[in-house]
Every structure is written in structure tokens, then in C-alpha cells.
Amino acid sequence: MHWRCLSDQTFPVPYQQFVYEEYKRRIRELEELCKRLEAVLIEAMQEWQMVPIVEALQALHGIRLIAAATLVCEIGDMHRFDNPKAYTYNLRHQMRTEMSLIAARQLTGYLS
Numbered sequence: 001m002h003w004r005c006l007s008d009q010t011f012p013v014p015y016q017q018f019v020y021e022e023y024k025r026r027i028r029e030l031e032e033l034c035k036r037l038e039a040v041l042i043e044a045m046q047e048w049q050m051v052p053i054v055e056a057l058q059a060l061h062g063i064r065l066i067a068a069a070t071l072v073c074e075i076g077d078m079h080r081f082d083n084p085k086a087y088t089y090n091l092r093h094q095m096r097t098e099m100s101l102i103a104a105r106q107l108t109g110y111l112s
Contacts, residue, residue: 038066054068
């Protein structure tokens, strides 16, 4: 985040400035939490057989450690798909199914 630019921001009303300072403080706390969680994740992944796939996914723009590890955990063994089209079809089918369930719940008023 652009902390230097943010630190120059001031508000005329003291209450607004207080809220703004608290907001910045919380962002810093959450950034530190993310760093600690990533460190634990890196340690936990040391013995994981899927580490090469996680590392390969991080070569994609916008994919970092947590997103890559999440994708690998959700998808599982990618070799179970005969080809990329099989995976794409299964994913689209699953998404359609889930979306139709959500729509049905919203129409009936039933929300779990």
C-alpha cells in the first residue's frame, strides 16, 4: 500500500481523522497477519507433494502463494482429468449446478 501518500491525508473533523487512523492501523495489523499465515503455510507445505504445482501456478499473473495453494487444494489431483476440456466442462457443470441451487433458494426464500 502507498503508506507515504496515505500518511499525508488529513481530515478537518477530528472524528473522521480518528476513524481514518484506526482504519490504517487495522490494515497494517491485517498485513502482518497475512505475513504470519504465509510463513506457516510455507512451513506446512515442506513435505507436500503438490508444491511444484503450487510454485508453477504462482508464475501466473495475480496468483500468489495463498491463491495457488487454495486452487491446488480445491482441484486436487489434476491428472484425474483426461484433458483441460474435461476439467473445464466439469467446472462449468458444477458452477451451473451451484448457481441454480442458489437461485432456487432465493426464489423460495430458503437460505441456509
